Amino acid sequence: MRHPQLSLRKRCESILGRLDLTHPFSLDALCDRVAEQRGRPIRLHPLPKEAAESGVCGLWVGTASVDYVFYEAQTTPLHREHIVLHEIGHILFGHHSLDGEETDGRAPTVLGRTNYTTRQEQEAEMLASMIRIRTASAGRPASGGGGRDTLARLESAMGYERRRPGHHGS
Template identity: 45%
Template sequence: MPYRIARLRRRCRPLLDQLALPRPFSIEPLCAHLSAHRRRPLHLHPLPPQAAAAGACGLWVATDTDDHIFYEQRTARSHQEHIVLHEIGHMLFNHHAVTDTAGSPVGLLGDLSPRLVRRILARANYSTRQEQEAEMLATLIRTGETGPVRCPPSDTYGKLHAALGVSTDHEL
Protein backbone atom coordinates (compact mmCIF):
# COMPACT_ATOMS: atom_id res chain seq x y z
CA MET A 1 0.00 0.00 0.00
CA PRO A 2 2.72 2.63 0.82
CA TYR A 3 4.32 2.01 -2.59
CA ARG A 4 1.02 2.67 -4.35
CA ILE A 5 0.53 5.88 -2.37
CA ALA A 6 4.09 6.98 -3.19
CA ARG A 7 3.45 6.43 -6.92
CA LEU A 8 0.22 8.39 -6.65
CA ARG A 9 2.02 11.27 -4.94
CA ARG A 10 4.67 11.25 -7.70
CA ARG A 11 1.92 11.58 -10.34
CA CYS A 12 0.56 14.59 -8.43
CA ARG A 13 3.93 16.33 -7.97
CA PRO A 14 4.15 18.02 -11.43
CA LEU A 15 0.68 19.51 -10.96
CA LEU A 16 1.46 20.68 -7.42
CA ASP A 17 4.64 22.36 -8.64
CA GLN A 18 2.56 24.50 -11.04
CA LEU A 19 0.25 25.81 -8.32
CA ALA A 20 0.68 29.04 -6.42
CA LEU A 21 -1.21 28.17 -3.26
CA PRO A 22 -2.51 31.18 -1.33
CA ARG A 23 -1.23 31.62 2.23
CA PRO A 24 -3.23 31.33 4.34
CA PHE A 25 -5.03 28.80 2.21
CA SER A 26 -8.40 29.78 0.77
CA ILE A 27 -10.46 28.29 -2.06
CA GLU A 28 -11.42 31.61 -3.68
CA PRO A 29 -7.88 32.88 -4.44
CA LEU A 30 -6.90 29.39 -5.65
CA CYS A 31 -9.86 29.36 -8.05
CA ALA A 32 -8.94 32.86 -9.28
CA HIS A 33 -5.35 31.68 -9.91
CA LEU A 34 -6.55 28.59 -11.79
CA SER A 35 -8.99 30.65 -13.84
CA ALA A 36 -6.21 33.02 -14.90
CA HIS A 37 -3.78 30.15 -15.54
CA ARG A 38 -6.31 28.23 -17.67
CA ARG A 39 -7.58 31.44 -19.33
CA ARG A 40 -11.19 30.51 -18.69
CA PRO A 41 -13.64 31.38 -15.93
CA LEU A 42 -14.07 28.93 -13.08
CA HIS A 43 -17.44 29.10 -11.32
CA LEU A 44 -18.41 27.44 -8.03
CA HIS A 45 -22.04 26.43 -7.52
CA PRO A 46 -24.02 24.59 -4.86
CA LEU A 47 -25.02 21.16 -6.10
CA PRO A 48 -28.66 21.05 -7.20
CA PRO A 49 -30.87 19.00 -4.82
CA GLN A 50 -31.63 16.39 -7.50
CA ALA A 51 -27.91 15.70 -7.99
CA ALA A 52 -27.33 15.38 -4.25
CA ALA A 53 -30.36 13.07 -3.96
CA ALA A 54 -28.84 10.89 -6.70
CA GLY A 55 -25.71 10.44 -4.57
CA ALA A 56 -23.35 13.01 -6.10
CA CYS A 57 -21.39 15.27 -3.77
CA GLY A 58 -19.35 17.04 -6.43
CA LEU A 59 -19.29 17.60 -10.19
CA TRP A 60 -16.94 19.25 -12.63
CA VAL A 61 -18.57 20.50 -15.83
CA ALA A 62 -16.45 21.91 -18.66
CA THR A 63 -18.11 23.85 -21.47
CA ASP A 64 -16.34 25.35 -24.48
CA THR A 65 -15.63 28.52 -22.54
CA ASP A 66 -15.96 27.92 -18.77
CA ASP A 67 -15.39 25.44 -15.96
CA HIS A 68 -18.12 24.83 -13.38
CA ILE A 69 -17.63 23.01 -10.11
CA PHE A 70 -20.69 21.94 -8.15
CA TYR A 71 -20.33 20.99 -4.47
CA GLU A 72 -22.65 19.60 -1.81
CA GLN A 73 -23.88 22.54 0.25
CA ARG A 74 -25.39 20.55 3.13
CA THR A 75 -22.07 19.63 4.68
CA ALA A 76 -19.31 21.30 6.70
CA ARG A 77 -17.32 24.10 5.04
CA SER A 78 -14.11 22.02 5.22
CA HIS A 79 -15.87 19.17 3.40
CA GLN A 80 -17.20 21.58 0.78
CA GLU A 81 -13.64 22.81 0.21
CA HIS A 82 -12.37 19.25 -0.13
CA ILE A 83 -15.08 18.48 -2.69
CA VAL A 84 -14.06 21.57 -4.70
CA LEU A 85 -10.39 20.57 -4.48
CA HIS A 86 -11.24 17.05 -5.62
CA GLU A 87 -13.00 18.44 -8.69
CA ILE A 88 -10.04 20.78 -9.29
CA GLY A 89 -7.91 17.64 -9.22
CA HIS A 90 -9.95 16.20 -12.08
CA MET A 91 -9.61 19.47 -13.93
CA LEU A 92 -5.82 19.68 -13.50
CA PHE A 93 -5.30 16.05 -14.46
CA ASN A 94 -7.53 16.71 -17.49
CA HIS A 95 -9.63 13.66 -16.66
CA HIS A 96 -12.40 12.52 -18.97
CA ALA A 97 -15.71 10.94 -18.11
CA VAL A 98 -15.67 7.19 -18.47
CA THR A 99 -19.41 6.81 -19.12
CA ASP A 100 -21.23 7.27 -22.38
CA THR A 101 -23.68 10.15 -22.84
CA ALA A 102 -26.60 7.93 -21.83
CA GLY A 103 -24.97 7.46 -18.41
CA SER A 104 -23.93 11.11 -18.10
CA PRO A 105 -25.04 13.06 -15.02
CA VAL A 106 -25.99 16.14 -17.11
CA GLY A 107 -29.65 15.45 -16.33
CA LEU A 108 -28.89 16.03 -12.65
CA LEU A 109 -28.20 19.69 -13.37
CA GLY A 110 -31.70 20.66 -14.33
CA ASP A 111 -32.03 22.78 -17.45
CA LEU A 112 -28.37 22.67 -18.53
CA SER A 113 -28.24 21.79 -22.21
CA PRO A 114 -26.23 18.62 -22.88
CA ARG A 115 -24.99 20.27 -26.11
CA LEU A 116 -23.07 22.86 -24.08
CA VAL A 117 -21.20 20.32 -21.98
CA ARG A 118 -17.84 19.17 -23.33
CA ARG A 119 -16.89 17.20 -20.24
CA ILE A 120 -18.61 16.25 -17.00
CA LEU A 121 -17.27 14.21 -14.14
CA ALA A 122 -19.14 13.14 -11.04
CA ARG A 123 -17.76 11.30 -8.04
CA ALA A 124 -19.09 7.80 -7.81
CA ASN A 125 -16.42 5.83 -5.97
CA TYR A 126 -12.70 5.95 -5.33
CA SER A 127 -11.67 2.71 -7.00
CA THR A 128 -10.63 4.20 -10.35
CA ARG A 129 -7.25 5.75 -11.08
CA GLN A 130 -8.91 9.08 -11.93
CA GLU A 131 -10.72 9.22 -8.59
CA GLN A 132 -7.59 8.27 -6.66
CA GLU A 133 -5.54 10.92 -8.47
CA ALA A 134 -8.15 13.62 -7.85
CA GLU A 135 -8.49 12.63 -4.19
CA MET A 136 -4.73 12.58 -3.57
CA LEU A 137 -4.23 15.92 -5.32
CA ALA A 138 -7.06 17.46 -3.27
CA THR A 139 -5.50 16.17 -0.06
CA LEU A 140 -2.01 17.40 -0.96
CA ILE A 141 -3.31 20.85 -1.92
CA ARG A 142 -5.32 21.15 1.30
CA THR A 143 -2.44 20.07 3.49
CA GLY A 144 -0.08 22.44 1.68
CA GLU A 145 2.26 19.76 0.36
CA THR A 146 3.90 21.81 -2.34
CA GLY A 147 7.51 22.74 -2.76
CA PRO A 148 10.26 20.60 -1.20
CA VAL A 149 9.49 17.10 0.01
CA ARG A 150 8.84 17.23 3.73
CA CYS A 151 10.41 14.98 6.35
CA PRO A 152 7.85 13.17 8.44
CA PRO A 153 7.54 14.94 11.79
CA SER A 154 8.92 12.96 14.71
CA ASP A 155 7.48 14.77 17.73
CA THR A 156 3.85 14.81 18.87
CA TYR A 157 3.28 18.46 17.96
CA GLY A 158 4.80 17.99 14.53
CA LYS A 159 2.55 15.01 13.85
CA LEU A 160 -0.49 16.98 15.04
CA HIS A 161 0.45 19.93 12.81
CA ALA A 162 0.92 17.60 9.82
CA ALA A 163 -2.45 15.92 10.42
CA LEU A 164 -4.18 19.30 10.56
CA GLY A 165 -2.34 20.63 7.51
CA VAL A 166 -0.47 23.29 9.47
CA SER A 167 2.88 24.26 7.96
CA THR A 168 5.92 23.22 10.00
CA ASP A 169 9.68 23.66 9.65
CA HIS A 170 10.27 19.93 9.02
CA GLU A 171 11.63 20.32 5.49
CA LEU A 172 14.67 18.66 3.91
Protein backbone atom coordinates in the same frame (compact mmCIF):
# COMPACT_ATOMS: atom_id res chain seq x y z
CA MET B 1 8.29 -3.00 -10.43
CA ARG B 2 6.78 0.48 -10.26
CA HIS B 3 4.81 1.41 -7.15
CA PRO B 4 1.55 3.07 -8.35
CA GLN B 5 1.08 5.21 -5.21
CA LEU B 6 4.59 6.63 -5.50
CA SER B 7 4.02 7.45 -9.15
CA LEU B 8 0.72 9.14 -8.28
CA ARG B 9 2.39 11.13 -5.49
CA LYS B 10 5.09 12.32 -7.90
CA ARG B 11 2.50 13.39 -10.47
CA CYS B 12 0.63 15.29 -7.74
CA GLU B 13 3.87 16.94 -6.56
CA SER B 14 4.54 18.06 -10.12
CA ILE B 15 1.11 19.70 -10.35
CA LEU B 16 1.48 21.24 -6.87
CA GLY B 17 4.80 22.75 -7.92
CA ARG B 18 3.01 24.77 -10.61
CA LEU B 19 0.19 26.04 -8.36
CA ASP B 20 1.97 28.66 -6.21
CA LEU B 21 -0.42 28.07 -3.30
CA THR B 22 -1.15 31.12 -1.14
CA HIS B 23 -0.53 31.21 2.61
CA PRO B 24 -2.97 31.50 4.22
CA PHE B 25 -4.81 29.34 1.73
CA SER B 26 -7.62 30.84 -0.31
CA LEU B 27 -9.85 28.60 -2.40
CA ASP B 28 -10.98 31.63 -4.42
CA ALA B 29 -7.35 32.54 -5.19
CA LEU B 30 -6.63 28.96 -6.28
CA CYS B 31 -9.70 28.95 -8.54
CA ASP B 32 -8.60 32.27 -10.03
CA ARG B 33 -5.09 30.94 -10.76
CA VAL B 34 -6.37 27.74 -12.35
CA ALA B 35 -8.91 29.74 -14.38
CA GLU B 36 -6.14 32.06 -15.58
CA GLN B 37 -3.96 29.08 -16.60
CA ARG B 38 -6.88 27.54 -18.51
CA GLY B 39 -8.12 30.78 -20.04
CA ARG B 40 -11.67 30.36 -18.77
CA PRO B 41 -13.44 31.06 -15.47
CA ILE B 42 -14.32 28.52 -12.81
CA ARG B 43 -17.81 28.97 -11.38
CA LEU B 44 -18.64 27.34 -8.02
CA HIS B 45 -22.25 26.33 -7.29
CA PRO B 46 -24.07 24.14 -4.75
CA LEU B 47 -25.26 20.84 -6.20
CA PRO B 48 -28.93 20.67 -7.12
CA LYS B 49 -30.86 18.87 -4.40
CA GLU B 50 -31.65 15.92 -6.71
CA ALA B 51 -27.97 15.28 -7.46
CA ALA B 52 -27.03 15.43 -3.78
CA GLU B 53 -29.83 13.01 -2.90
CA SER B 54 -28.55 10.55 -5.52
CA GLY B 55 -25.23 10.24 -3.69
CA VAL B 56 -23.10 12.63 -5.76
CA CYS B 57 -21.13 15.04 -3.56
CA GLY B 58 -19.18 16.86 -6.26
CA LEU B 59 -19.41 17.46 -9.98
CA TRP B 60 -17.29 19.17 -12.64
CA VAL B 61 -18.87 20.27 -15.90
CA GLY B 62 -16.28 21.67 -18.28
CA THR B 63 -17.42 23.54 -21.37
CA ALA B 64 -15.33 25.31 -24.00
CA SER B 65 -15.74 28.64 -22.18
CA VAL B 66 -16.43 27.89 -18.48
CA ASP B 67 -15.65 25.24 -15.86
CA TYR B 68 -18.56 24.68 -13.47
CA VAL B 69 -17.77 23.00 -10.15
CA PHE B 70 -20.73 21.84 -8.08
CA TYR B 71 -20.38 20.82 -4.43
CA GLU B 72 -22.57 19.31 -1.71
CA ALA B 73 -23.83 22.28 0.30
CA GLN B 74 -25.28 20.32 3.24
CA THR B 75 -21.96 19.44 4.83
CA THR B 76 -19.20 21.14 6.84
CA PRO B 77 -17.34 24.09 5.29
CA LEU B 78 -14.07 22.12 5.33
CA HIS B 79 -15.70 19.18 3.55
CA ARG B 80 -17.23 21.54 0.96
CA GLU B 81 -13.78 22.97 0.33
CA HIS B 82 -12.32 19.47 -0.02
CA ILE B 83 -15.02 18.56 -2.56
CA VAL B 84 -14.14 21.64 -4.63
CA LEU B 85 -10.41 20.79 -4.38
CA HIS B 86 -11.21 17.26 -5.59
CA GLU B 87 -13.06 18.63 -8.63
CA ILE B 88 -10.21 21.06 -9.31
CA GLY B 89 -7.95 18.01 -9.14
CA HIS B 90 -9.86 16.57 -12.11
CA ILE B 91 -9.33 19.84 -13.98
CA LEU B 92 -5.60 19.98 -13.18
CA PHE B 93 -5.05 16.34 -14.16
CA GLY B 94 -6.84 17.02 -17.46
CA HIS B 95 -9.48 14.34 -16.96
CA HIS B 96 -12.02 14.30 -19.75
CA SER B 97 -15.03 12.10 -19.12
CA LEU B 98 -16.58 9.57 -16.78
CA ASP B 99 -14.89 6.66 -18.56
CA GLY B 100 -11.57 8.38 -19.29
CA GLU B 101 -12.30 8.85 -23.00
CA GLU B 102 -11.59 12.21 -24.59
CA THR B 103 -14.56 14.10 -25.96
CA ASP B 104 -14.60 15.81 -29.34
CA GLY B 105 -14.54 19.24 -27.71
CA ARG B 106 -18.16 20.04 -28.52
CA ALA B 107 -19.69 18.00 -25.73
CA PRO B 108 -19.05 19.23 -22.19
CA THR B 109 -16.83 17.28 -19.83
CA VAL B 110 -18.90 15.91 -16.97
CA LEU B 111 -17.33 14.20 -13.97
CA GLY B 112 -19.30 13.36 -10.84
CA ARG B 113 -17.87 11.97 -7.64
CA THR B 114 -19.60 9.14 -5.83
CA ASN B 115 -16.65 6.85 -5.05
CA TYR B 116 -12.87 6.60 -5.27
CA THR B 117 -12.39 3.41 -7.25
CA THR B 118 -11.30 4.70 -10.65
CA ARG B 119 -7.81 5.98 -11.45
CA GLN B 120 -9.20 9.45 -12.16
CA GLU B 121 -10.98 9.57 -8.80
CA GLN B 122 -7.84 8.42 -6.98
CA GLU B 123 -5.74 11.06 -8.76
CA ALA B 124 -8.19 13.88 -7.96
CA GLU B 125 -8.55 12.75 -4.35
CA MET B 126 -4.79 12.49 -3.77
CA LEU B 127 -4.22 15.95 -5.23
CA ALA B 128 -7.03 17.47 -3.13
CA SER B 129 -5.61 15.87 0.01
CA MET B 130 -2.08 17.02 -0.76
CA ILE B 131 -3.26 20.62 -1.34
CA ARG B 132 -5.14 20.52 1.96
CA ILE B 133 -2.17 19.06 3.88
CA ARG B 134 0.34 21.45 2.31
CA THR B 135 -1.76 24.55 2.98
CA ALA B 136 -2.80 23.43 6.48
CA SER B 137 0.80 23.01 7.61
CA ALA B 138 2.25 26.16 6.02
CA GLY B 139 3.59 28.63 8.54
CA ARG B 140 2.96 26.37 11.55
CA PRO B 141 5.65 25.13 13.92
CA ALA B 142 6.83 21.60 13.21
CA SER B 143 6.25 20.44 16.78
CA GLY B 144 3.89 21.05 19.64
CA GLY B 145 0.85 18.77 19.54
CA GLY B 146 -0.41 19.82 16.10
CA GLY B 147 -0.81 16.18 15.08
CA ARG B 148 -4.18 15.81 16.77
CA ASP B 149 -5.46 19.03 15.13
CA THR B 150 -4.16 17.89 11.74
CA LEU B 151 -5.91 14.54 12.16
CA ALA B 152 -9.16 16.28 13.08
CA ARG B 153 -8.90 18.54 10.00
CA LEU B 154 -8.21 15.60 7.71
CA GLU B 155 -11.08 13.58 9.16
CA SER B 156 -13.38 16.56 8.73
CA ALA B 157 -12.19 17.06 5.15
CA MET B 158 -13.04 13.44 4.41
CA GLY B 159 -16.50 13.88 5.91
CA TYR B 160 -15.94 12.19 9.25
CA GLU B 161 -17.14 14.06 12.29
CA ARG B 162 -15.40 13.06 15.51
CA ARG B 163 -17.37 13.59 18.70
CA ARG B 164 -15.52 15.10 21.62
CA PRO B 165 -16.11 13.66 25.10
CA GLY B 166 -19.10 15.37 26.63
CA HIS B 167 -20.23 16.76 23.25
CA HIS B 168 -23.73 15.66 22.34
CA GLY B 169 -24.14 17.39 18.99
CA SER B 170 -27.17 19.27 17.81
